[in-house]
Amino acid sequence: TYVIAEPCVDVLDRTCIEECPVDCIYEGGRMLYIHPDECVDCGACEPVCPVEAIYYDEDVPDEWVSYTKANADFVEQAGLSGGGKKVGKTDFDVEPITGLPARVA
């Protein structure tokens, strides 16, 4: 699966949503998350993110490895499936995102 990591937090550019052919990117309060069971590894989202937040799971930089679990935790804890665009924006987030200080613009 692909994973969205910390650079997305408080940026939420959303370009990735438009690229995903299976609509498996879900919107939380402070970042977006990829549903690991719905992502088909097409890779279309990865190059379009302006802050390089998206990685193939084996390539997530060491400092952000916890985001692989965070993406999975998010869809599980929020109970989301069946299409991120359909679900729309949620105000939900998971650790470690909830514990991060607000990013100053």
Ligand code: F3S
């Ligand atoms: Fe976030 Fe990048 Fe998508 S900032 S919303 S992962 S385009």
Ligand code: F3S
């Ligand atoms: Fe969609 Fe990106 Fe996976 S475009 S299918 S989330 S690799």
